[in-house]
Amino acid sequence: MKDNRPARRTAGAVWRGALLVVASGMVIGFAVAFHWLGWTSMPGNSCGGRYGACPDGTTPTILLAFLCTFAALPLVSWRVERLTRIRPGKALPAVLLVTGTVLALWPGWQAYVWMREPVLDRAWDTPLDRPNTVRGVGNWTLDGAVVRVHTTGLTSYDLADGRRRWSMDAPARGSACAMSDTVVDGTGVIAFGRAGQACDTVWGVDTASGRKLWEQKISGDAEFGPVTDGRVAADTGTAVALEDTAVRGFALRTGVPRWSLALDKGCTPVLVSAAAGRTRVVVQCMTGSAFSSLNLVSLDTATGTHVRRTALPAESRWVTIMAVSARPFALWVKEKDDRGINAVLAFDDQDRPRGSVAVSGHEEDLRMPPDIMRGFAARPALRAVVVGDVLVTAVAKPGDTVPDGVSGYALGSGRRLWHTGASGAVTALAPLPGNRLAVLAGGRIGSLDPRTGHLTEGPLIREGIDEVAEAAQLVPGRNADWLLVNPDGTGPTPPLLKVAP
DSSP states (O other): OOOOHHHHHHHHHHHHHHHHHHHHHHHHHHHHHHHHHHHHTSGGGOOSTTSOOOOTTHHHHHHHHHHHHHHHHHHHHHHHHHHHHHSOOSHHHHHHHHHHHHHHHHHHHHHHHHHHOOEEEEEEEOOOOSSTTOOEEEEEEOSSEEEEEETTEEEEEETTTOOEEEEEEOSTTEEEEEEOSSOBTTEEEEEEEETTSOEEEEEEEETTTTEEEEEEEOOOOGGGOSSOSSSEEEETTEEEEEOSSEEEEEETTTOOEEEEEEOOTTEEEEEEEEETTEEEEEEEEEETTEEEEEEEEEEETTTOOEEEEEEOSOSSOEEEEEEEETTTTEEEEEESSTTSOEEEEEEOTTOOEEEEEESBOSSOEEOOSOOGGGSOSSSOOOSEEEETTEEEEEEEOTTOOSOOEEEEEETTTOOEEEEEEOSSOEEEEEEETTTEEEEEETTEEEEEOTTTOOEEOOOEEOSSGGGOOTTOEEEEOSSSOEEEEOSOOSSSSOSEEEEEO
8 A cells, every 4th residue: 555644744744835935925014014014104205303294104114114124134045945845946936926925915004003003195286376476365264165365366266176166356446355254154254455555445245146235435545555454354243444533334245334333533343353243443532643552443234333431551552453353352563662562452342451371471472373474464363272261372482483392371361271282383273063173383283182281192294294384374174184274375375275084
């Protein structure tokens, strides 16, 4: 009887040797996958240190790539040599190694995805503005669209794909110089002026269709220049505009004049903010060329009826006045006098002062707006948001100009509640559902709890972060994607950039 046991042992040894060669080939596959995925995951092929942040998992991926590379060399030589002892030939080991390498690519990719966690890459961007003199002055964020107001008119973009929904041209030789901070009942208010002349042409715009609803001429004030902040406002049923010595109200949808409030001699309106039926106007009064007073005047938005006047703690002309929040009302006031006030002032519903937050303190400096000359001037994209009774703002260490943290201040007392360091320069803040805030810092979009200051690290913008301006506005999408609206859309930053997982 023929003895087949040696043949069976030889076949089994060949199978075992072949499987071990395939396994050693998989180590090569892991090395190839981890090298490719690790090095190509870096934004701009450089990250860490003085460069931007690396995506989560980049370091372990590259370490595993080198580990697999060094392990594969002796392992492959050993297993191929053992197989050729019992099964001579070069073709079979080569085929087995290629098979193992291919088999490892998919699990290598899955391991990389598990280690990396989500990243954001450029999904689309919009064409550059033309001509190259166009500058963005502010935005209105709507449901499913963003209206970008620029010096030559208005353009509405669809948030899903970036296509243009509609465009409106500014009047001949006119530039957009003021806009309402919000859209009310589908209507936005915008003003235009010619170079070196007053901001004196006010439009009501239907933001769904891009149709001009009405136009009114006002007596503007050229002192504020071609681009100003807080010169027009929108509230339920009423549009409010500031003239050189008066405040005027118009029907929001038709533009029919409703009321006009003349100010005292020597007094000029500086800023207007309207919400929930109440209009607040900051008024500066002069006696000849000497400063007299700075007041907060409260009006009934529907009728223009004077409600009350509150003196602001200023003793010299204003340098910066900006409404940080309409409800609750918070106002940033900076005087010309270096020893004067430079703080965010908070008021209750009766316009009584509640507290103040110094812009420059012992521990840090508030960096609310980026450089306004490079940002949105008519409606600045502030790095400051009021949530409930907390002012959340980007901050910088004393002596620094780049904000590398976020702090929360109680509006009632002005006391700092918390401070959170960021992973890099804080570029933008944006409200999120559930009373949370999105923070774009160091190329990452994190989620911040304004009550405690706890910042949850979010995904890294791997591709596209170089196309985000310092004064960009951050708009959350619906499917874990984000839209970034840049003030300068002539290059290298596009007007709109969408990043998505």
